[in-house]
Amino acid sequence: MDSPTVLRRRLGSELRRLRERTGLQAKSAADTLRFSATKISRIESGQTTLKESDVRALLELYGVTDEAELRQFISLTRRSTQRGWWHDYGDALPDWFQTYVGMESDASRVRAYEIELIPGLFQTADYARAIFRTSPSGQSQDEIERRVKLRIQRQEIFRRPDPPAVWAILNEAVLRRPVGGPEVMSGQILHLIDLAQKYDVTIQVLPLSIGTHASMSCAFHILSFADVPGEVVYVEALTSSLYLERESDIAHHELAFTRLSESAMSPKDSLSWMQEIATERHGRDN
Template sequence: MDSPTVLRRRLGSELRRLRERADLQAKFVADELGFSASKVSRIESGQTTLKESDIRAMLELYGVSDEAELHQFISLTRRSTQRGWWHDYGDSLPEWFQTYVGLEADASRIRSYESELVPGLLQTADYAREVFRTFWPEQDSGHIIERRVKLRMQRQEIIRGPKPLTVHAVLSEAVLRRAVGGVDLMSEQVKHLIKAAQQPNITVQVLPFSAGAHPAMGTNFRILSFSEVPGEIVFCESVTSSLYIEKESDVARHEHVFDHITSLAMSPTDSASWMQQLATEGYGV
């Protein structure tokens, strides 16, 4: 069964198609329906849920009158408002990050570049716990931190199972040199990465300092691909918000950058050997 996030993206894509077929600009639609321009954009990109009254108004504006087609859209709208499993963690999951978790759950492949952190899907519980304690020191009461760790571990189920998510992560050497939580914890995290990279659906490459300047400097990003919905999404995260990029030319630019840094990085085999040496010698254990 498709998740609510995929259904919202499918609904948004269809609404964009109908608007363009009717030769209407998004601003005109917003003005006619009393929406903000940003709301129309969020609807068409699948980043917000729709009320049944809103979908009826949009379809009427787009000239859709066939009862069967109307029924299909209403049904899709209702299904897209259902809650995903991650909503049970609403007390510890920032609202702006819930969309990403839904997209991640629906993705078939994620390509990412990280300059500071081990990707969440490849973190150990101890590493994640230390990161959360550092990011939200005011929440170090235990409960919220443990809820966040539990959510992160549950998210990792998508890299296992009969149809696991494909992950290709390029990590700056700095990610692995930074002893998060101390040398023992970090050594275990690096060993966990080595083990994870032995799975056929996971590729880990280390971008060494010796590679010099590269086009991903100063940024982190993830490129999400989907089997059910066409098009990729680039996700960029900051301290309190996130950015979703879907414009084809911008996505293509990120794909080009990713291909470039994979060519500069050590091969997966050499990366595993380098990490093994770091875990056994570089952290003094």
């Protein structure tokens, strides 16, 4: 079953298609309905929960009168307002990150480039715990454990009937940094190797020795979906995030990802290198 987040994106995509079919600009639609331009943008990108009254007003503006089509849109609207499993972790999940978790849960492909961290989908509980303990927000131990549980729950997507293909390019510094100490880091690296051997997971290491590269300034994720047109680029900051959907933005990040992949070790060499690093850390710990 599709998540509410993906259903909102599907609904938003259909509403955008209808608006463009009528020849209306987003600002004109917003002005006619006394919406803000931002509201139309968030509706069409699936970043907000839709009210039935808003959907009905948009459909009327776009000239949708067929009863069957109207019922289909209203049904999709109602399904998109249902709670996803991650809402049970609302106390441990920032509002700005909920959209990402919803998208991730239904993505058919995730491509990630990380500069400092192991991607959340790959983190062990001990690694995640060590990260959360250094959070500047000063969380209690119970809050930390809730966030760890959420992070591990996200990884259930690997065991769904149609798991996503996940391709991660990791800066070498991600694997060199001893998060939680040598033992925790060794276990984390071995976990990466296990994921790559069990699931449709590709991992490449970007060596520090290559010098400058295609994305020096930021990490990013590119999410693709089987039943929803278009892709989404996710860029995260400390207290907020960006969801980029313009074709030019997508193309820019896809080109950067391609060039990063060309500069990185091959997947086979990356796994061999990680095995050496894990063995080295384990020996050092003993």
